[in-house]
Amino acid sequence: MSTVTLEEIYEDFEDLSDWEARCDYLIDLGFELPDFPVEEKTEENRVHGCQSMVWLTAELNKEQQPPVMAIQADSDAMIVKGLIGVILAIYSNRPPEEVIKTDVEEIFAKLGLTRHLSPARRNGLFGMVKRIRQLAIEQLSEES
Amino acid sequence: MAPTMATEWNINQVRSDFPILSQKLENGQQVVFLDSAASAQKPTIVLDKEREVYSQYYANAYRGVYEFGAKVDEELETSRETVREFLNANSTNEIVFTSGTTMSLNVVAQAWGRKFLKEGDEVLLNEMEHHANIVPWQMIAQETGAKLRYLPLTEDGQLDLGRLPEFLNERTKVLSVTAMSNMLGTINPLEVLSKAAKTVGAKFVVDAAQYVPHGPIDVQALDIDFLAFSGHKIFGSTGVGILYGRENLLEEMPPLLGGGHMISEVHLDHSTWAGLPAKFEAGTIPIAQAISLGKAINYVNDLGWENLQRHEQELSAYAWEQLQTVPGIKIYGPGLKERGAIFSFTMEGAHPEDIAQLLNRKGVFVRHGHHCTMPLHNVLNITASVRASFAMYNTREEVDALIAALHFTRERLRLNR
Numbered sequence: 001m002s003t004v005t006l007e008e009i010y011e012d013f014e015d016l017s018d019w020e021a022r023c024d025y026l027i028d029l030g031f032e033l034p035d036f037p038v039e040e041k042t043e044e045n046r047v048h049g050c051q052s053m054v055w056l057t058a059e060l061n062k063e064q065q066p067p068v069m070a071i072q073a074d075s076d077a078m079i080v081k082g083l084i085g086v087i088l089a090i091y092s093n094r095p096p097e098e099v100i101k102t103d104v105e106e107i108f109a110k111l112g113l114t115r116h117l118s119p120a121r122r123n124g125l126f127g128m129v130k131r132i133r134q135l136a137i138e139q140l141s142e143e144s
Numbered sequence: 145m146a147p148t149m150a151t152e153w154n155i156n157q158v159r160s161d162f163p164i165l166s167q168k169l170e171n172g173q174q175v176v177f178l179d180s181a182a183s184a185q186k187p188t189i190v191l192d193k194e195r196e197v198y199s200q201y202y203a204n205a206y207r208g209v210y211e212f213g214a215k216v217d218e219e220l221e222t223s224r225e226t227v228r229e230f231l232n233a234n235s236t237n238e239i240v241f242t243s244g245t246t247m248s249l250n251v252v253a254q255a256w257g258r259k260f261l262k263e264g265d266e267v268l269l270n271e272m273e274h275h276a277n278i279v280p281w282q283m284i285a286q287e288t289g290a291k292l293r294y295l296p297l298t299e300d301g302q303l304d305l306g307r308l309p310e311f312l313n314e315r316t317k318v319l320s321v322t323a324m325s326n327m328l329g330t331i332n333p334l335e336v337l338s339k340a341a342k343t344v345g346a347k348f349v350v351d352a353a354q355y356v357p358h359g360p361i362d363v364q365a366l367d368i369d370f371l372a373f374s375g376h377k378i379f380g381s382t383g384v385g386i387l388y389g390r391e392n393l394l395e396e397m398p399p400l401l402g403g404g405h406m407i408s409e410v411h412l413d414h415s416t417w418a419g420l421p422a423k424f425e426a427g428t429i430p431i432a433q434a435i436s437l438g439k440a441i442n443y444v445n446d447l448g449w450e451n452l453q454r455h456e457q458e459l460s461a462y463a464w465e466q467l468q469t470v471p472g473i474k475i476y477g478p479g480l481k482e483r484g485a486i487f488s489f490t491m492e493g494a495h496p497e498d499i500a501q502l503l504n505r506k507g508v509f510v511r512h513g514h515h516c517t518m519p520l521h522n523v524l525n526i527t528a529s530v531r532a533s534f535a536m537y538n539t540r541e542e543v544d545a546l547i548a549a550l551h552f553t554r555e556r557l558r559l560n561r
Contacts, residue, residue, distance in 0.1 A: 052497045077495035
Protein backbone atom coordinates (compact mmCIF):
# COMPACT_ATOMS: atom_id res chain seq x y z
CA MET A 1 0.00 0.00 0.00
CA SER A 2 1.25 3.44 -0.85
CA THR A 3 2.43 5.07 2.35
CA VAL A 4 2.44 8.69 1.34
CA THR A 5 -0.17 10.72 3.19
CA LEU A 6 -2.11 13.73 2.03
CA GLU A 7 -0.21 15.89 4.51
CA GLU A 8 3.07 14.75 2.97
CA ILE A 9 1.81 15.55 -0.51
CA TYR A 10 0.82 19.04 0.68
CA GLU A 11 4.28 19.54 2.14
CA ASP A 12 6.06 18.20 -0.93
CA PHE A 13 3.95 20.34 -3.24
CA GLU A 14 4.81 23.40 -1.24
CA ASP A 15 8.51 22.77 -1.92
CA LEU A 16 7.82 22.30 -5.62
CA SER A 17 7.45 25.75 -7.02
CA ASP A 18 6.08 25.10 -10.50
CA TRP A 19 3.74 22.76 -12.30
CA GLU A 20 6.67 21.04 -14.07
CA ALA A 21 8.15 19.93 -10.79
CA ARG A 22 4.75 18.88 -9.50
CA CYS A 23 4.12 16.94 -12.69
CA ASP A 24 7.44 15.13 -12.19
CA TYR A 25 6.41 14.42 -8.63
CA LEU A 26 3.12 12.94 -9.81
CA ILE A 27 4.97 10.68 -12.26
CA ASP A 28 7.24 9.48 -9.45
CA LEU A 29 4.20 8.90 -7.28
CA GLY A 30 2.78 6.82 -10.12
CA PHE A 31 5.84 4.62 -10.16
CA GLU A 32 5.39 3.95 -6.44
CA LEU A 33 1.80 2.84 -6.81
CA PRO A 34 1.30 -0.68 -5.47
CA ASP A 35 0.67 -3.39 -8.07
CA PHE A 36 -2.91 -3.84 -9.14
CA PRO A 37 -3.95 -7.45 -9.74
CA VAL A 38 -4.28 -8.19 -13.46
CA GLU A 39 -7.42 -10.26 -12.89
CA GLU A 40 -9.13 -7.18 -11.46
CA LYS A 41 -8.64 -5.23 -14.70
CA THR A 42 -12.16 -6.02 -15.78
CA GLU A 43 -14.80 -3.95 -17.54
CA GLU A 44 -16.75 -3.92 -14.30
CA ASN A 45 -13.89 -2.24 -12.48
CA ARG A 46 -13.23 0.30 -15.21
CA VAL A 47 -13.83 3.94 -14.45
CA HIS A 48 -15.25 5.74 -17.44
CA GLY A 49 -14.68 9.36 -18.26
CA CYS A 50 -10.93 8.91 -18.56
CA GLN A 51 -9.10 9.21 -21.87
CA SER A 52 -6.72 6.61 -20.50
CA MET A 53 -7.75 3.33 -18.89
CA VAL A 54 -8.47 3.37 -15.18
CA TRP A 55 -9.45 0.43 -13.00
CA LEU A 56 -10.54 0.80 -9.40
CA THR A 57 -11.72 -1.49 -6.64
CA ALA A 58 -12.81 -0.54 -3.15
CA GLU A 59 -14.02 -2.67 -0.30
CA LEU A 60 -14.46 -2.38 3.41
CA ASN A 61 -11.55 -3.58 5.52
CA LYS A 62 -13.35 -4.86 8.59
CA GLU A 63 -10.17 -5.91 10.36
CA GLN A 64 -9.73 -2.28 11.33
CA GLN A 65 -11.99 -0.67 13.89
CA PRO A 66 -13.82 1.31 12.76
CA PRO A 67 -13.79 -0.41 9.35
CA VAL A 68 -12.03 1.56 6.59
CA MET A 69 -12.12 1.67 2.80
CA ALA A 70 -9.43 -0.43 1.13
CA ILE A 71 -8.92 1.08 -2.30
CA GLN A 72 -6.78 -0.10 -5.18
CA ALA A 73 -6.48 1.50 -8.58
CA ASP A 74 -4.34 1.47 -11.68
CA SER A 75 -4.05 3.16 -15.06
CA ASP A 76 -2.16 2.62 -18.28
CA ALA A 77 -1.01 6.26 -18.21
CA MET A 78 1.72 7.36 -15.85
CA ILE A 79 0.45 10.81 -14.92
CA VAL A 80 -2.97 9.33 -14.17
CA LYS A 81 -1.22 6.78 -11.94
CA GLY A 82 0.26 9.72 -10.09
CA LEU A 83 -3.20 11.19 -9.64
CA ILE A 84 -4.36 7.82 -8.37
CA GLY A 85 -1.60 8.12 -5.77
CA VAL A 86 -3.19 11.39 -4.64
CA ILE A 87 -6.67 9.84 -4.61
CA LEU A 88 -5.42 6.96 -2.48
CA ALA A 89 -3.76 9.37 -0.07
CA ILE A 90 -7.09 11.16 0.27
CA TYR A 91 -9.42 8.19 0.60
CA SER A 92 -7.66 4.96 1.35
CA ASN A 93 -7.87 3.59 4.88
CA ARG A 94 -10.58 6.07 5.85
CA PRO A 95 -13.96 5.10 7.26
CA PRO A 96 -16.80 5.41 4.72
CA GLU A 97 -18.37 8.30 6.65
CA GLU A 98 -15.19 10.30 6.26
CA VAL A 99 -14.95 9.45 2.57
CA ILE A 100 -18.40 10.86 2.01
CA LYS A 101 -17.68 14.00 3.99
CA THR A 102 -14.37 14.83 2.27
CA ASP A 103 -14.45 17.91 0.06
CA VAL A 104 -12.20 16.70 -2.70
CA GLU A 105 -12.57 19.79 -4.89
CA GLU A 106 -11.05 21.84 -2.14
CA ILE A 107 -8.09 19.46 -1.92
CA PHE A 108 -7.52 19.45 -5.68
CA ALA A 109 -7.72 23.23 -5.74
CA LYS A 110 -5.26 23.49 -2.86
CA LEU A 111 -2.87 21.22 -4.76
CA GLY A 112 -3.30 23.34 -7.87
CA LEU A 113 -4.52 20.31 -9.76
CA THR A 114 -7.75 21.80 -11.04
CA ARG A 115 -5.97 24.48 -13.00
CA HIS A 116 -3.50 22.19 -14.70
CA LEU A 117 -5.72 19.36 -15.69
CA SER A 118 -7.78 19.38 -18.84
CA PRO A 119 -11.55 19.05 -18.45
CA ALA A 120 -11.32 15.52 -19.87
CA ARG A 121 -8.73 14.58 -17.28
CA ARG A 122 -10.69 16.26 -14.52
CA ASN A 123 -13.72 14.24 -15.56
CA GLY A 124 -11.63 11.12 -15.21
CA LEU A 125 -10.44 12.23 -11.81
CA PHE A 126 -13.95 12.93 -10.64
CA GLY A 127 -15.04 9.65 -12.18
CA MET A 128 -12.74 7.93 -9.69
CA VAL A 129 -13.98 10.10 -6.84
CA LYS A 130 -17.58 9.36 -7.77
CA ARG A 131 -16.92 5.63 -7.82
CA ILE A 132 -15.21 5.70 -4.41
CA ARG A 133 -18.00 7.77 -2.85
CA GLN A 134 -20.59 5.47 -4.35
CA LEU A 135 -18.86 2.43 -2.90
CA ALA A 136 -18.62 4.15 0.47
CA ILE A 137 -22.35 4.91 0.41
CA GLU A 138 -23.07 1.28 -0.49
CA GLN A 139 -20.98 0.13 2.46
CA LEU A 140 -22.86 2.40 4.83
CA SER A 141 -26.29 1.34 3.61
CA GLU A 142 -25.32 -2.33 3.90
CA GLU A 143 -24.31 -1.78 7.50
CA SER A 144 -27.54 -0.11 8.48
CA MET B 145 6.54 20.68 -63.97
CA ALA B 146 8.99 23.49 -64.54
CA PRO B 147 9.71 25.65 -61.53
CA THR B 148 7.54 28.73 -61.47
CA MET B 149 8.81 32.26 -61.23
CA ALA B 150 7.32 32.44 -57.75
CA THR B 151 9.71 33.68 -55.13
CA GLU B 152 11.72 31.31 -52.99
CA TRP B 153 10.00 29.98 -49.91
CA ASN B 154 10.90 32.39 -47.17
CA ILE B 155 9.93 30.54 -44.02
CA ASN B 156 10.70 33.50 -41.78
CA GLN B 157 8.42 35.70 -43.84
CA VAL B 158 5.66 33.09 -43.72
CA ARG B 159 6.03 32.71 -39.97
CA SER B 160 5.94 36.43 -39.42
CA ASP B 161 2.53 36.45 -41.14
CA PHE B 162 1.19 34.35 -38.24
CA PRO B 163 1.40 36.43 -35.05
CA ILE B 164 0.62 33.48 -32.80
CA LEU B 165 3.74 31.58 -33.88
CA SER B 166 6.00 34.09 -32.18
CA GLN B 167 4.10 33.76 -28.91
CA LYS B 168 6.14 32.63 -25.98
CA LEU B 169 4.91 30.64 -23.02
CA GLU B 170 5.04 31.96 -19.47
CA ASN B 171 8.44 30.35 -18.95
CA GLY B 172 9.84 32.00 -22.07
CA GLN B 173 9.60 28.84 -24.13
CA GLN B 174 8.89 29.17 -27.84
CA VAL B 175 5.67 27.43 -28.86
CA VAL B 176 6.07 24.58 -31.32
CA PHE B 177 2.62 24.13 -32.80
CA LEU B 178 2.25 20.69 -34.37
CA ASP B 179 -1.52 20.34 -34.36
CA SER B 180 -2.53 22.08 -37.57
CA ALA B 181 -4.41 18.97 -38.71
CA ALA B 182 -6.90 19.73 -35.93
CA SER B 183 -7.03 23.43 -36.71
CA ALA B 184 -4.52 25.66 -38.42
CA GLN B 185 -3.29 29.06 -37.24
CA LYS B 186 -4.44 32.27 -38.90
CA PRO B 187 -2.37 34.80 -40.86
CA THR B 188 -2.70 38.52 -40.17
CA ILE B 189 -4.51 39.00 -43.48
CA VAL B 190 -7.38 36.82 -42.22
CA LEU B 191 -7.45 38.46 -38.80
CA ASP B 192 -7.42 41.90 -40.40
CA LYS B 193 -10.19 41.02 -42.80
CA GLU B 194 -12.53 39.96 -40.02
CA ARG B 195 -11.78 43.12 -38.11
CA GLU B 196 -12.38 45.12 -41.29
CA VAL B 197 -15.80 43.53 -41.78
CA TYR B 198 -16.88 44.17 -38.20
CA SER B 199 -15.42 47.62 -37.90
CA GLN B 200 -16.18 49.07 -41.34
CA TYR B 201 -19.27 47.61 -43.00
CA TYR B 202 -20.81 44.80 -40.99
CA ALA B 203 -24.47 44.03 -41.73
CA ASN B 204 -26.49 40.91 -42.34
CA ALA B 205 -25.93 39.33 -45.74
CA TYR B 206 -28.23 39.22 -48.75
CA ARG B 207 -30.87 41.34 -47.09
CA GLY B 208 -30.12 45.04 -47.17
CA VAL B 209 -29.85 47.38 -50.13
CA TYR B 210 -28.18 49.97 -47.94
CA GLU B 211 -24.46 50.47 -48.30
CA PHE B 212 -23.17 48.15 -45.59
CA GLY B 213 -25.47 45.37 -46.74
CA ALA B 214 -24.39 45.79 -50.33
CA LYS B 215 -20.72 45.81 -49.37
CA VAL B 216 -21.10 42.62 -47.33
CA ASP B 217 -22.85 40.91 -50.24
CA GLU B 218 -20.10 42.00 -52.60
CA GLU B 219 -17.38 40.75 -50.27
CA LEU B 220 -19.14 37.43 -49.80
CA GLU B 221 -19.45 36.94 -53.52
CA THR B 222 -15.77 37.79 -53.98
CA SER B 223 -14.93 35.12 -51.42
CA ARG B 224 -17.27 32.63 -53.09
CA GLU B 225 -15.56 33.30 -56.40
CA THR B 226 -12.15 32.71 -54.78
CA VAL B 227 -13.37 29.35 -53.51
CA ARG B 228 -14.82 28.51 -56.94
CA GLU B 229 -11.46 29.21 -58.56
CA PHE B 230 -9.62 27.26 -55.88
CA LEU B 231 -11.74 24.18 -56.61
CA ASN B 232 -12.12 24.96 -60.32
CA ALA B 233 -15.87 24.63 -60.00
CA ASN B 234 -18.03 25.58 -62.96
CA SER B 235 -20.08 28.21 -61.25
CA THR B 236 -20.43 29.98 -57.92
CA ASN B 237 -23.88 28.33 -57.76
CA GLU B 238 -21.95 25.21 -56.82
CA ILE B 239 -20.23 26.82 -53.84
CA VAL B 240 -22.33 26.70 -50.67
CA PHE B 241 -21.20 28.32 -47.44
CA THR B 242 -21.85 25.96 -44.53
CA SER B 243 -20.59 25.85 -40.98
CA GLY B 244 -17.87 23.33 -41.79
CA THR B 245 -16.99 19.93 -43.22
CA THR B 246 -19.32 18.13 -40.85
CA MET B 247 -22.30 20.23 -41.88
CA SER B 248 -21.41 19.87 -45.56
CA LEU B 249 -21.24 16.08 -45.37
CA ASN B 250 -24.47 15.99 -43.39
CA VAL B 251 -26.18 18.03 -46.11
CA VAL B 252 -25.04 15.51 -48.73
CA ALA B 253 -26.10 12.51 -46.67
CA GLN B 254 -29.37 13.98 -45.43
CA ALA B 255 -30.57 16.01 -48.40
CA TRP B 256 -29.24 14.00 -51.31
CA GLY B 257 -29.28 10.67 -49.50
CA ARG B 258 -32.83 10.89 -48.19
CA LYS B 259 -34.17 11.50 -51.68
CA PHE B 260 -31.99 9.12 -53.66
CA LEU B 261 -30.96 6.25 -51.37
CA LYS B 262 -33.25 3.29 -50.86
CA GLU B 263 -33.15 -0.19 -49.46
CA GLY B 264 -30.58 -2.35 -51.18
CA ASP B 265 -28.40 0.59 -52.19
CA GLU B 266 -24.84 0.70 -50.94
CA VAL B 267 -22.59 3.48 -49.72
CA LEU B 268 -18.90 2.67 -49.96
CA LEU B 269 -16.66 4.14 -47.29
CA ASN B 270 -13.37 2.81 -45.98
CA GLU B 271 -11.64 2.12 -42.70
CA MET B 272 -9.65 5.35 -42.52
CA GLU B 273 -12.54 7.84 -42.62
CA HIS B 274 -13.00 10.17 -39.69
CA HIS B 275 -16.30 10.23 -37.87
CA ALA B 276 -17.70 13.12 -39.94
CA ASN B 277 -17.59 10.91 -43.02
CA ILE B 278 -19.02 7.86 -41.26
CA VAL B 279 -21.73 8.92 -38.84
CA PRO B 280 -23.87 10.99 -41.27
CA TRP B 281 -23.92 7.99 -43.63
CA GLN B 282 -24.83 5.66 -40.77
CA MET B 283 -27.72 7.93 -39.88
CA ILE B 284 -29.11 8.10 -43.40
CA ALA B 285 -28.47 4.40 -44.00
CA GLN B 286 -30.58 3.59 -40.97
CA GLU B 287 -33.37 5.76 -42.28
CA THR B 288 -33.32 4.58 -45.88
CA GLY B 289 -32.27 0.96 -45.49
CA ALA B 290 -29.14 1.51 -47.54
CA LYS B 291 -26.10 -0.52 -46.56
CA LEU B 292 -22.68 0.82 -45.60
CA ARG B 293 -19.62 -1.02 -46.81
CA TYR B 294 -16.02 -0.38 -45.90
CA LEU B 295 -13.08 -0.90 -48.21
CA PRO B 296 -10.27 -2.35 -46.08
CA LEU B 297 -6.78 -0.92 -45.82
CA THR B 298 -3.44 -2.43 -46.71
CA GLU B 299 -0.89 -3.19 -43.99
CA ASP B 300 0.74 0.20 -44.51
CA GLY B 301 -2.48 2.19 -44.23
CA GLN B 302 -3.50 2.72 -47.84
CA LEU B 303 -6.82 1.91 -49.43
CA ASP B 304 -6.67 -1.67 -50.68
CA LEU B 305 -7.54 -0.80 -54.26
CA GLY B 306 -7.01 -4.42 -55.32
CA ARG B 307 -10.17 -5.29 -53.40
CA LEU B 308 -12.25 -2.50 -54.91
CA PRO B 309 -14.05 -4.89 -57.30
CA GLU B 310 -15.37 -6.84 -54.29
CA PHE B 311 -16.92 -3.72 -52.81
CA LEU B 312 -17.97 -1.64 -55.77
CA ASN B 313 -20.94 -2.79 -57.84
CA GLU B 314 -24.11 -1.54 -59.50
CA ARG B 315 -25.75 -1.21 -56.06
CA THR B 316 -23.09 1.31 -54.99
CA LYS B 317 -24.74 4.72 -55.10
CA VAL B 318 -22.07 6.68 -53.28
CA LEU B 319 -18.34 6.36 -52.90
CA SER B 320 -17.21 8.79 -50.23
CA VAL B 321 -13.57 9.14 -49.34
CA THR B 322 -11.17 11.46 -47.59
CA ALA B 323 -8.56 13.07 -49.80
CA MET B 324 -6.07 12.78 -46.96
CA SER B 325 -6.30 10.72 -43.80
CA ASN B 326 -6.22 12.87 -40.68
CA MET B 327 -4.46 10.09 -38.77
CA LEU B 328 -2.36 8.11 -41.24
CA GLY B 329 -1.48 11.05 -43.44
CA THR B 330 -2.31 8.86 -46.45
CA ILE B 331 -3.12 10.83 -49.59
CA ASN B 332 -5.73 8.89 -51.51
CA PRO B 333 -5.73 8.43 -55.30
CA LEU B 334 -8.82 10.47 -56.12
CA GLU B 335 -8.46 9.97 -59.85
CA VAL B 336 -8.54 6.18 -59.60
CA LEU B 337 -11.43 6.26 -57.12
CA SER B 338 -13.43 8.72 -59.18
CA LYS B 339 -13.11 6.59 -62.30
CA ALA B 340 -14.08 3.48 -60.35
CA ALA B 341 -17.13 5.22 -58.89
CA LYS B 342 -18.24 6.46 -62.29
CA THR B 343 -17.98 3.04 -63.93
CA VAL B 344 -20.77 1.82 -61.63
CA GLY B 345 -22.68 5.10 -61.75
CA ALA B 346 -21.97 6.02 -58.12
CA LYS B 347 -21.69 9.57 -56.88
CA PHE B 348 -18.14 10.51 -55.92
CA VAL B 349 -17.96 12.43 -52.64
CA VAL B 350 -14.67 13.86 -51.36
CA ASP B 351 -13.95 14.91 -47.80
CA ALA B 352 -11.19 17.43 -48.42
CA ALA B 353 -11.03 18.80 -44.86
CA GLN B 354 -7.56 17.50 -44.20
CA TYR B 355 -6.16 17.94 -47.68
CA VAL B 356 -6.98 21.57 -48.56
CA PRO B 357 -4.15 23.27 -46.66
CA HIS B 358 -1.72 21.10 -48.60
CA GLY B 359 -2.97 21.58 -52.15
CA PRO B 360 -5.88 22.56 -54.38
CA ILE B 361 -8.31 19.99 -55.78
CA ASP B 362 -9.78 20.33 -59.26
CA VAL B 363 -13.38 19.14 -58.96
CA GLN B 364 -13.89 19.11 -62.73
CA ALA B 365 -10.70 17.27 -63.64
CA LEU B 366 -11.45 14.70 -60.94
CA ASP B 367 -15.15 14.47 -61.81
CA ILE B 368 -16.15 15.06 -58.19
CA ASP B 369 -19.87 15.27 -57.38
CA PHE B 370 -19.66 16.63 -53.85
CA LEU B 371 -16.73 17.99 -51.90
CA ALA B 372 -16.53 19.32 -48.35
CA PHE B 373 -13.94 21.31 -46.48
CA SER B 374 -13.62 23.62 -43.48
CA GLY B 375 -12.26 27.13 -43.39
CA HIS B 376 -10.34 26.71 -40.17
CA LYS B 377 -8.03 24.02 -41.49
CA ILE B 378 -6.90 26.17 -44.41
CA PHE B 379 -5.82 29.11 -42.22
CA GLY B 380 -9.29 30.67 -42.19
CA SER B 381 -11.69 31.14 -39.30
CA THR B 382 -13.76 28.56 -37.52
CA GLY B 383 -17.47 28.29 -38.12
CA VAL B 384 -17.35 28.39 -41.90
CA GLY B 385 -17.03 25.59 -44.40
CA ILE B 386 -17.74 24.79 -48.00
CA LEU B 387 -19.98 22.34 -49.72
CA TYR B 388 -19.20 22.01 -53.38
CA GLY B 389 -21.95 20.24 -55.27
CA ARG B 390 -22.36 19.71 -58.97
CA GLU B 391 -25.03 22.18 -60.04
CA ASN B 392 -27.52 19.65 -61.42
CA LEU B 393 -27.24 17.57 -58.24
CA LEU B 394 -27.80 20.55 -55.96
CA GLU B 395 -30.75 21.50 -58.16
CA GLU B 396 -32.49 18.16 -57.75
CA MET B 397 -31.82 17.89 -54.01
CA PRO B 398 -34.29 19.25 -51.49
CA PRO B 399 -32.87 21.76 -49.01
CA LEU B 400 -31.86 20.36 -45.64
CA LEU B 401 -32.57 23.33 -43.42
CA GLY B 402 -35.56 25.59 -43.82
CA GLY B 403 -35.60 29.24 -42.81
CA GLY B 404 -34.64 32.70 -43.92
CA HIS B 405 -32.83 33.34 -47.21
CA MET B 406 -33.32 29.80 -48.57
CA ILE B 407 -36.86 30.53 -49.73
CA SER B 408 -38.39 32.06 -52.78
CA GLU B 409 -41.98 32.38 -51.54
CA VAL B 410 -43.45 31.48 -48.19
CA HIS B 411 -47.17 30.91 -47.83
CA LEU B 412 -48.93 29.76 -44.72
CA ASP B 413 -49.24 26.24 -46.03
CA HIS B 414 -46.19 25.82 -48.24
CA SER B 415 -43.01 27.46 -49.50
CA THR B 416 -40.84 27.42 -52.56
CA TRP B 417 -37.08 27.41 -52.58
CA ALA B 418 -34.57 30.01 -53.59
CA GLY B 419 -32.09 29.31 -56.36
CA LEU B 420 -28.56 28.04 -55.79
CA PRO B 421 -26.59 28.43 -53.66
CA ALA B 422 -29.08 30.22 -51.38
CA LYS B 423 -31.26 27.09 -51.19
CA PHE B 424 -28.64 25.54 -48.91
CA GLU B 425 -27.76 28.67 -46.93
CA ALA B 426 -30.69 28.94 -44.55
CA GLY B 427 -30.47 31.57 -41.85
CA THR B 428 -27.57 33.91 -41.31
CA ILE B 429 -24.34 32.42 -42.58
CA PRO B 430 -21.06 33.11 -40.72
CA ILE B 431 -20.55 36.40 -42.53
CA ALA B 432 -17.14 37.67 -41.47
CA GLN B 433 -15.73 34.15 -41.47
CA ALA B 434 -17.01 33.43 -44.96
CA ILE B 435 -15.51 36.69 -46.21
CA SER B 436 -12.14 36.07 -44.57
CA LEU B 437 -12.01 32.53 -45.96
CA GLY B 438 -11.41 34.09 -49.36
CA LYS B 439 -8.46 35.96 -47.89
CA ALA B 440 -7.02 32.76 -46.42
CA ILE B 441 -7.15 31.10 -49.83
CA ASN B 442 -5.66 34.18 -51.50
CA TYR B 443 -2.88 34.05 -48.97
CA VAL B 444 -1.79 30.52 -49.90
CA ASN B 445 -2.38 31.15 -53.59
CA ASP B 446 0.02 34.08 -53.37
CA LEU B 447 2.66 32.05 -51.56
CA GLY B 448 2.44 29.54 -54.38
CA TRP B 449 1.21 25.98 -53.95
CA GLU B 450 4.31 24.53 -55.58
CA ASN B 451 6.53 26.32 -53.09
CA LEU B 452 4.32 25.22 -50.25
CA GLN B 453 4.34 21.61 -51.34
CA ARG B 454 8.11 21.57 -51.82
CA HIS B 455 8.59 22.97 -48.32
CA GLU B 456 6.19 20.47 -46.78
CA GLN B 457 7.78 17.55 -48.61
CA GLU B 458 11.22 18.49 -47.33
CA LEU B 459 9.86 18.94 -43.85
CA SER B 460 8.01 15.60 -44.01
CA ALA B 461 11.11 13.77 -45.17
CA TYR B 462 13.11 15.24 -42.32
CA ALA B 463 10.42 14.49 -39.70
CA TRP B 464 10.06 10.94 -41.01
CA GLU B 465 13.80 10.34 -40.80
CA GLN B 466 14.21 11.94 -37.37
CA LEU B 467 11.20 10.24 -35.79
CA GLN B 468 12.59 6.83 -36.71
CA THR B 469 15.67 7.53 -34.59
CA VAL B 470 13.59 7.65 -31.39
CA PRO B 471 13.59 4.25 -29.66
CA GLY B 472 10.26 2.44 -29.48
CA ILE B 473 8.46 4.67 -31.99
CA LYS B 474 5.96 3.16 -34.37
CA ILE B 475 4.63 5.47 -37.08
CA TYR B 476 1.33 4.47 -38.66
CA GLY B 477 0.52 4.81 -42.33
CA PRO B 478 2.36 4.57 -45.61
CA GLY B 479 5.84 5.64 -46.69
CA LEU B 480 6.76 9.18 -47.59
CA LYS B 481 5.66 8.93 -51.20
CA GLU B 482 2.03 8.27 -50.34
CA ARG B 483 1.62 10.57 -47.36
CA GLY B 484 1.38 14.16 -46.34
CA ALA B 485 2.89 15.88 -43.33
CA ILE B 486 0.91 14.06 -40.66
CA PHE B 487 2.66 11.62 -38.34
CA SER B 488 0.64 9.55 -35.90
CA PHE B 489 2.68 7.28 -33.70
CA THR B 490 2.89 5.31 -30.52
CA MET B 491 5.96 4.81 -28.34
CA GLU B 492 6.43 1.48 -26.64
CA GLY B 493 5.90 1.71 -22.89
CA ALA B 494 4.38 5.18 -22.97
CA HIS B 495 0.72 6.13 -23.00
CA PRO B 496 -0.15 8.70 -25.71
CA GLU B 497 -1.69 10.93 -23.07
CA ASP B 498 1.54 10.97 -21.05
CA ILE B 499 3.54 11.68 -24.20
CA ALA B 500 1.32 14.61 -25.16
CA GLN B 501 1.48 16.05 -21.65
CA LEU B 502 5.23 15.72 -21.41
CA LEU B 503 5.74 17.19 -24.89
CA ASN B 504 3.63 20.12 -23.75
CA ARG B 505 6.17 20.67 -20.98
CA LYS B 506 8.71 21.35 -23.71
CA GLY B 507 6.34 23.68 -25.53
CA VAL B 508 5.58 21.09 -28.21
CA PHE B 509 1.84 20.98 -28.90
CA VAL B 510 0.58 17.72 -30.34
CA ARG B 511 -2.74 15.92 -30.38
CA HIS B 512 -3.36 12.60 -28.72
CA GLY B 513 -6.34 10.27 -28.61
CA HIS B 514 -8.31 8.63 -31.39
CA HIS B 515 -8.46 11.75 -33.61
CA CYS B 516 -12.13 11.08 -34.40
CA THR B 517 -11.12 7.85 -36.12
CA MET B 518 -12.16 5.17 -33.65
CA PRO B 519 -12.80 2.51 -36.33
CA LEU B 520 -9.32 3.11 -37.74
CA HIS B 521 -7.75 2.82 -34.31
CA ASN B 522 -9.63 -0.47 -33.86
CA VAL B 523 -8.23 -1.73 -37.15
CA LEU B 524 -4.75 -0.73 -36.01
CA ASN B 525 -5.45 -2.42 -32.68
CA ILE B 526 -4.61 0.62 -30.58
CA THR B 527 -6.86 2.81 -28.45
CA ALA B 528 -4.97 6.04 -28.96
CA SER B 529 -1.99 7.56 -30.69
CA VAL B 530 0.02 10.76 -30.68
CA ARG B 531 -0.25 12.91 -33.76
CA ALA B 532 2.27 15.51 -34.87
CA SER B 533 0.86 17.35 -37.86
CA PHE B 534 2.80 19.92 -39.82
CA ALA B 535 1.72 22.91 -41.84
CA MET B 536 3.58 25.16 -44.24
CA TYR B 537 4.74 27.40 -41.39
CA ASN B 538 6.58 24.67 -39.51
CA THR B 539 10.36 24.32 -39.62
CA ARG B 540 13.15 21.77 -39.35
CA GLU B 541 14.02 23.30 -35.97
CA GLU B 542 10.53 22.40 -34.80
CA VAL B 543 11.09 18.81 -35.87
CA ASP B 544 14.26 18.90 -33.77
CA ALA B 545 12.28 20.28 -30.84
CA LEU B 546 9.77 17.44 -31.19
CA ILE B 547 12.53 14.83 -31.21
CA ALA B 548 14.28 16.39 -28.21
CA ALA B 549 10.97 16.48 -26.35
CA LEU B 550 10.38 12.81 -27.15
CA HIS B 551 13.77 11.96 -25.68
CA PHE B 552 12.84 13.97 -22.61
CA THR B 553 9.58 12.01 -22.41
CA ARG B 554 11.47 8.71 -22.54
CA GLU B 555 13.74 9.93 -19.77
CA ARG B 556 10.85 11.08 -17.58
CA LEU B 557 8.92 7.86 -18.05
CA ARG B 558 12.08 5.88 -17.23
CA LEU B 559 12.03 4.16 -20.61
CA ASN B 560 15.77 4.34 -21.08
CA ARG B 561 16.59 2.30 -18.00
